Amino acid sequence: MVCRHIALAAKEAKRCVNDIRLIAISKTQAAPAISALLAVGQRDFGENRVQESQRKWPALREAWPDARLHLVGQLQSNKAADAVALFDAIHAVDRLSLVGALARAMDKSGRRPDCFVQVGMIQDEGQRGGVAATDLPALLAEARAAALPVVGLMTVPPVGLEPAPWFALLTKLADDNGIGRLSMGMSGDYQTAVRLGATDIRVGTALFGQRI
Numbered sequence: 001m002v003c004r005h006i007a008l009a010a011k012e013a014k015r016c017v018n019d020i021r022l023i024a025i026s027k028t029q030a031a032p033a034i035s036a037l038l039a040v041g042q043r044d045f046g047e048n049r050v051q052e053s054q055r056k057w058p059a060l061r062e063a064w065p066d067a068r069l070h071l072v073g074q075l076q077s078n079k080a081a082d083a084v085a086l087f088d089a090i091h092a093v094d095r096l097s098l099v100g101a102l103a104r105a106m107d108k109s110g111r112r113p114d115c116f117v118q119v120g121m122i123q124d125e126g127q128r129g130g131v132a133a134t135d136l137p138a139l140l141a142e143a144r145a146a147a148l149p150v151v152g153l154m155t156v157p158p159v160g161l162e163p164a165p166w167f168a169l170l171t172k173l174a175d176d177n178g179i180g181r182l183s184m185g186m187s188g189d190y191q192t193a194v195r196l197g198a199t200d201i202r203v204g205t206a207l208f209g210q211r212i
């Protein structure tokens, strides 16, 4: 169902469906539910907590070595090394201290997970994090200077805002800053996100059902 909706939205936007990566957000889901999706070919998964991922994923990865794991939640600098060791992509780079911590962890371990810089609103009541659009160029410059492999921008629409104009703004920010990938769109708005240029959509409940 989700795949069909992605294909339809891509077609409407005259985009190639292969350019859109579906990340199954498996936070709170137990291993059997995750294995069921792996068994039907899903390979990209997202978690929002480092510790939960450290418990769940080593065994799953052993069984499915080509699974790719994305960290989509906020990351504390003191967990940067753990995150670099475990994840293939980190979607919530949103401040200078974290850029530094990630760069050091990457230098030390030799692992270089793809990084997405999270864009948000300064006074978002939901506290979802993210750098303000006006501060994005400076943070990107720092991330590039630290040789962080920045591949994309990520966002969660601020609470109470229409997602479509917000997604369009993100697309423009990516274009303006020479960034190729856009991590945006969740269960309620991924079709809108695909129409507006998302390359990485993060879908949880629409795939797994309601989280408990």
Ligand SMILES: *Cc1c(COP(=O)(O)O)cnc(C)c1O
Binding pocket: 025, 027, 048, 072, 073, 156, 185, 186, 187, 188, 202, 203, 204, 205, 206
């Ligand atoms: C939980 C979560 C999602 C998935 O949300 P659903 O509404 O269940 O699709 C996507 N992105 C982030 C950052 C999340 O924390």
